[in-house]
Amino acid sequence: MTSHTAGRDRSRGDARAHLAAAHAGKGQSPLVRIALFSLRHPWQASFAIGATIVASVLQLLIPRLLGHAVDQAQGILTTAGEGAEQALFWSAMTLLAVSVARGVFTLLQNYFSESVGHHVGYELRLAFYDKVQKLSYSYHDKIHTGDLITMGLLDLDGVRMFFATGMVRVVLLSVLIGVGAYMLLTTDVVLGLLALSFVPFVAWRSSVAQLTLRATWIALQDKLSGLTRVMEENLGGIRVVRAFSAQDFELAKFDDASRAALELSHQRVDVRVRNTSAMTFSFFAAMGLVLWFGGNKVIAGEMSVGTLASFLTFMTILQMPVRQLGLMVNSFARASICGDRLFSFFDEPLAIDDAPGATDLVVGEGTLRFDDVHFTYPGATHPTLDGVSFEARAGQTVGIVGAPGAGKSTLAHLIPRFYDIDSGSITLDGQDVSKVTLQSLRRAVAVVQQDTFLFTTTIENNIAYGDPWSKETKIEKAAESAQLHNYIMGLPAGYDTVVGERGVSLSGGQRQRLSIARSLVLKPAVMVFDDSTAAIDAGTEHRIRSAIRRYAKDRVTLVISHRLSSLLHADTILFLEDGKIVEQGSHEELLALGGRYRALYELQTRPVEDIELGSAAQ
Amino acid sequence: MSATDQDDRETAAFPGQRPPRASVGSHRIEEEIFGKxxxxxxxxxxxxxxxxxxxxxxxxxxxxxxxxxxxxxxxxxxxxxxxxxxxxxxxxxxxxxxxxxxxxxxxxxxxxxxxxxxxxxxxxxxxxxxxxxxxxxxxxxxxxxxxxxxxxxxxxxxxxxxxxxxxxxxxxxxxxxxxxxxxxxxxxxxxxxDFRLGLLTLSTMPILFIVRIFWLPPAKRAFWAAHETNSITAGAMAEGINGVRTVQNLDRQKVNFDLFDDKAYANLRTQLTGSRFAQVMVPIVDSLTGIAMAIVVVVGGSLVLNGGLEIGVIVAFLFYIQRFFDPIxxxxxxxxxxxxxxxxxxxxxxxxxxxxxINDKPDAITLTRDMDGSVEFANVNFAYDPDRPVLRNVSFKVKPGETVALVGPTGSGKTSAMALVHRFYEVQSGAVLVGGHDVRDITQQSLGEQVAMVLQEAFLFTGSVFDNIRYNKASATRADVIAAATAVGAHEFISRMPQGYDTILEQRGSNLSQGQRQLLSFARALVADAKILVLDEATANIDSYTERQIQKALLILLKGRTGMVIAHRLATIRGADRIIVLQNGEMIETGNHDQLMAQGGLYAKLYNMNYASFDDIPDELVAEANARAAST
Known part of the structure; x- marks a missing residue:
């Protein structure tokens, strides 16, 4: 446990620095930002680059040494006899030493460049996760979750690998090609040029191939996700498929999607093979030329066999890295695109944040006040809330009704500051919600949402989500109040039952009850039910409400519901229309008023069907 | 915070301890690698x-x-x-x-x-x-x-x-x-x-084999650990994105960040271990290559010097050595x-x-549009699990053109009865007849064409509104689709969408309201134009305005068809020609609204409780009504 804790403290200490670094350098080009971020590990980065240089030079020495040894063996450089054997032995030992050293330095090069990449990946993941959690509802409203996940996985990978596949590879290729070319050209210009003749062609083909493959890869992923969607929707909606006997239709849909993906896959195979074959061919063609011209030089006595052999081995050594030049070009292209997306995400301003000098909310009595609140969603032209004022005191229940789009949920979301209002004020015990710390505010206000998100963990942990330090007794009490305890006890694993994406699936009503229990654990001063009992039957809902009243009678409760029976016991009911409160009063008062509330009430009760039958017949 | 607040919370044993009941993502992944x-x-x-x-x-x-x-x-x-x-x-x-x-x-x-x-x-x-x-x-x-x-x-x-x-x-x-x-x-x-030189050079090969045999198992474990922790971290990240609203709502950001940090850090450690394992082979292979080259130079070189070998062979050897270890x-x-x-x-x-x-019989008949459109349950017994019967000896007949409402408390077998009409499952005994034929004698394809089904949850596919309404009825024209949408009252909101009928529905129609999705699934059933309609009414509370539209659409949908409706709304139930009351898998009452009210059984008791829907009635009240119905 202790070693575990040490790791935690360390990472926590550094986390702030990582986040700051990820946000630094706004306005600079993404590649510069990636480079600077990677160089936050100066020692590892220098080791990686230093080792790359040494390893490449050692690698280039090998053909030289081999050529030398070949000449020695042929007895050209020394006269035959004891001395020659001795010289051969030393050549061999040098070769061995250089090979071992090259291996060790290659290890260092690869390990340290990967290590920088993994560290960068870790730090960016932290910064990314932090940013996701901090961005407000308005940001998450406009972005697809799938796009965010792609960014956190693929874009982050592209950035993480840039050091190893981009920066280090530039060094490696510069040294290998630069020094290699120098060595070849200083030995023999013509033969050197011939030996290097394949380099530009291969570099070009490999870059084109990689860029084409990357472009088609993106297109292929698109096609494949279309195919995935067909399969997923088919399996998820299997009852609809069977109900319409649409199996053949679905298979045809699958075949269309499948064929499109397959064709693209085949195209990619063609691109890959055409280029690799052409690259190999050009390499061997160059080798054939070197063999022919070099061989003639040997015959003419202008060159030794060893030198020719060293030319040929040079070429074999250069071949692989030159082919990988395309990967490097691709790495630059990818890092630049991915980095741009990722860093723009980091640069996204936080719409909702603590005001400067914000203090913690102090809940005393617990009075919630809306005072002439106006709110328009970003990008919308029509205001969603248009001058809403009301007051709810501790112990009071306020019901909110209205047609869809009247602004009911929006009203609920403004209290914990998921969005900021345009004008007016929302206060809790006289403290403006925009002037207190977000943390203290959200602890005091619990919104039970329409859709319940279940985390992949035990029921117990899901209920304790807002306060993971809760003791079992508290969790069970909350579950009892939410009328969920008996159901949980009936499960084989009880409170340890894993729910969520990979666990047991709960019905809509059970999910909503879990969500209520989750909020009860927090003992909030203000509780908002945002149509959160729609899937719970009326009787259970009634029991939940009485339990909640017992559990904490001194809180403010806001109930948004389509079902008027849920609101019968509210102290006040607000009827919202087009962002305005148009009727206000108790159930009896509003019925007596004979306005919109009454019309809605009548719509929901018995006489409706007669109206319906009549109107349909017309 | 008050003293009682502290009583029901646990305290950290040391600074930086993670809360006892908190986690992000999952701790394992469902994959396996080690096998034959x-x-x-x-x-x-x-x-x-x-x-x-x-x-x-x-x-x-x-x-x-x-x-x-x-x-x-x-x-x-x-x-x-x-x-x-x-x-x-x-x-x-x-x-x-x-x-x-x-x-x-x-x-x-x-x-x-x-x-x-x-x-x-x-x-x-x-x-x-x-x-x-x-x-x-x-x-x-x-x-x-x-x-x-x-x-x-x-x-x-x-x-x-x-x-x-x-x-x-x-x-x-x-x-x-x-x-x-x-x-x-x-x-x-x-x-x-050259046999001697070849043998000497090749002697380095088994070394690599042996090294790799020892290296492979721990290396594989290390690579697996890196893969596993990576998937776990990615899973935790995806959860954080999908559940971000709840996270902010319940103020879990700080706790989650630390827990995510733990996972990401564990991944960093395993990735580095994996790197070490991968890279350690590099100097080993390079050293063995060096040894092989040294052998060729020393041994081969002296052979050449002594005239026992030609220099070209040495060069060939050196070339082979470069490729030597790749296949291994x-x-x-x-x-x-x-x-x-x-x-x-x-x-x-x-x-x-x-x-x-469920397979078609070899001589299965094709159900055609000119069948009479009747549905009959003859002594049907059915169970998913033999020990828990769902339908017990149920018999009833729905006449062509008639609308029958199936009513009953949760678990009474309504949904199963409906599924049997479409032969989603096989009956244990008895028979379900459609158009006078046992469903087991009919091809499933033709049965599906004559029995349209609307499920409780409207399911939409990614694609245009038009494609969703037409679905697999390839013969339906655009005019048919628009007519159907107009009939169910969906035309108005569809026309207001950016591209009208060609608007693409994202993520199974999440850009539509539940009521709108319901109307589209009605339109789909209308286009299918089957003789028999089986419908499971939605239970969820849809706002009253849409609700009204749906009620109207339902009447249109049932016109001229045999209808079997699992009804939740009293309005729907009263509109039916006949009501069948199911309880615990048995049919206990049947008749129209007035007849059942006159009988004074379960239906009348439930109806008199004044709830807007039968599913709203709490279980114990149903039990109470039962008891009273039984005693009278």
Whole structure:
């Protein structure tokens, strides 16, 4: 446990620095930002680059040494006899030493460049996760979750690998090609040029191939996700498929999607093979030329066999890295695109944040006040809330009704500051919600949402989500109040039952009850039910409400519901229309008023069907 | 905070301790890697998929052999060129021959690699798509009871992940044939060129084999750990994104950040360990290459000096050494790929072997539009699980054109009764008759065409509004679709959408309200134009305005059709020609509203409780009403 804790403290200490670094350098080009971020590990980065240089030079020495040894063996450089054997032995030992050293330095090069990449990946993941959690509802409203996940996985990978596949590879290729070319050209210009003749062609083909493959890869992923969607929707909606006997239709849909993906896959195979074959061919063609011209030089006595052999081995050594030049070009292209997306995400301003000098909310009595609140969603032209004022005191229940789009949920979301209002004020015990710390505010206000998100963990942990330090007794009490305890006890694993994406699936009503229990654990001063009992039957809902009243009678409760029976016991009911409160009063008062509330009430009760039958017949 | 608040909370034992009841994402991933590398039964099944492409596979193996031969020949040719063509002052005819041989080898090399890579790559893709299609087609036939029990996510991972590892296996296995031949070839060539020198040089090969045998198991574990922690971290991240609203709502950001940090950090550690394992092989292979080269230089060199060997052979040897260890490396990797492929292959076969429990009889008849449209349950007994009967001896008949409401408390068997009309499941005894024919004597296809079904949850597909309404009724024109949408009252909101009927519905219509989705599924049923309509009314509380529209649409939908409606709303129930009350799988009352009210049974009791819907009535009140109904 202790070693575990040490790791935690360390990472926590550094986390702030990582986040700051990820946000630094706004306005600079993404590649510069990636480079600077990677160089936050100066020692590892220098080791990686230093080792790359040494390893490449050692690698280039090998053909030289081999050529030398070949000449020695042929007895050209020394006269035959004891001395020659001795010289051969030393050549061999040098070769061995250089090979071992090259291996060790290659290890260092690869390990340290990967290590920088993994560290960068870790730090960016932290910064990314932090940013996701901090961005407000308005940001998450406009972005697809799938796009965010792609960014956190693929874009982050592209950035993480840039050091190893981009920066280090530039060094490696510069040294290998630069020094290699120098060595070849200083030995023999013509033969050197011939030996290097394949380099530009291969570099070009490999870059084109990689860029084409990357472009088609993106297109292929698109096609494949279309195919995935067909399969997923088919399996998820299997009852609809069977109900319409649409199996053949679905298979045809699958075949269309499948064929499109397959064709693209085949195209990619063609691109890959055409280029690799052409690259190999050009390499061997160059080798054939070197063999022919070099061989003639040997015959003419202008060159030794060893030198020719060293030319040929040079070429074999250069071949692989030159082919990988395309990967490097691709790495630059990818890092630049991915980095741009990722860093723009980091640069996204936080719409909702603590005001400067914000203090913690102090809940005393617990009075919630809306005072002439106006709110328009970003990008919308029509205001969603248009001058809403009301007051709810501790112990009071306020019901909110209205047609869809009247602004009911929006009203609920403004209290914990998921969005900021345009004008007016929302206060809790006289403290403006925009002037207190977000943390203290959200602890005091619990919104039970329409859709319940279940985390992949035990029921117990899901209920304790807002306060993971809760003791079992508290969790069970909350579950009892939410009328969920008996159901949980009936499960084989009880409170340890894993729910969520990979666990047991709960019905809509059970999910909503879990969500209520989750909020009860927090003992909030203000509780908002945002149509959160729609899937719970009326009787259970009634029991939940009485339990909640017992559990904490001194809180403010806001109930948004389509079902008027849920609101019968509210102290006040607000009827919202087009962002305005148009009727206000108790159930009896509003019925007596004979306005919109009454019309809605009548719509929901018995006489409706007669109206319906009549109107349909017309 | 008050003292009582502290009582029900636990306290940290040391600073930085993570809360006891908190986690992010999941702690494990559902994959397995360690298993048999060869399983004849699975291989036979895989071969069935490869068989149609066998000529191409043989061609590729042939190409691989040619390719390998050229790889072996090139160093030899260079060696010969040096020995026979490059004597100082000699003539270049021999050299020319050698270079010509080299050119021939290179052309063969080019052609062979082209053929092999193209064919293997394409065949592997084809097999992958064929396998996926076979599984998908199988899933269209398997019984719904199987689908009910199986998670979509689990099936998807078979359709995706498993076929991918099969593809990897197919691509690499042809190449490993080449690797094996290359390995044998190098050994043979080296020993033939010079037996002593060859033997000495080859002595480094077993060392690498031994090293890799010891290295592989821990390395595989390290790579697996890195993969596993990576998936876990990615899972936690995805959860954080999907649940971000709840996280902010419940103020869990700080706790989650620390927990995520733990996971990401664990991944960093395992990744670094994995890197170490991967990279440690580099100096080992390089050192062995160095030793092999040193042997050739010292031993071979002295042989040349003594005139026992030609210099070209040395050069050839040095070339072979450069390629020496590649096949060993890829062959040992192939073992892991095969393990993975066998596991995947087994899982794929499992899906293919799920029996399709409901099949058409060989002489099944086709139900046509001119059948009378009646539905009859004759002494039907049905259960998903033999110990818990769902329907008990249920008999009733729905006359052509009649609308019958099925009513009853949750668990009374309404939904199952409806599923049986469509033969989603087989009855245990008795029979369900549609148009006078036992559903087991009718082809499932024609049954589906004559019985339209609207489910409680409206399910929409990604695609345009038009495609969703038309669905598989290919004969429906645009005018038909618009007419249907107008009839159910969906035309107005569809027209207001940005591209009208061509608007693409994102993520199963999440941009529509629940009521709107319901109306679209009504329109879909209307376009299907079946003689019989089976409908499960939505229970969820839709706002009253849409609700009204839906009620109207329902009447349109039922006009001129035989209707069986699982009704939740009193309005719907009262509109029906006849009501069937089910309880605990038994039909206890039947008649129209007035008759049932006069009977004063369960229906009348429930109705008098004044609830807007039968499903709203709490269980204990139902029990109470039952007791009262029983006592009267």
């Amino acid at each position: 590398a060869y399983d004849p039964k699975t291989v036979r099944r895989i071969w069935a998929f490869v068989r149609p492409y066998r000529l191409k596979i043989y061609l590729s193996i042939g190409a691989v052999l040619v390719f390998t031969a050229t790889q072996l020949a090139i160093p030899l040719i260079i060696g010969r060129a040096i020995d026979s063509g490059m004597t100082q002052g000699g003539n270049s005819t021999n050299l020319l021959w050698a270079v010509a041989a080299f050119a021939v080898a290179v052309i063969f090399n080019f052609g062979a690699s082209f053929v092999q890579e193209t064919e293997v790559g394409k065949v592997a893709e084809n097999v992958l798509f064929d396998m996926r299609r076979a599984m998908f087609a199988q899933l269209q036939r398997v019984s719904l009871s199987f689908m009910d029990k199986t998670e979509v996510g689990r099936l998807m991972s078979r359709l995706q992940g498993d076929v991918n590892s099969m593809q990897e296996f197919l691509e690499t296995s042809v190449i490993s044939v080449g690797d094996m031949v290359l390995l044998v070839g190098i050994v043979v060539v080296l020993l033939t060129l 490396r890829s062959l040992t990797m192939q073992y892991s790929i095969m393990q993975r492929a066998m596991t995947s292959g087994r899982r794929i076969t499992e899906v293919l072997d799920i029996p399709a429990s």
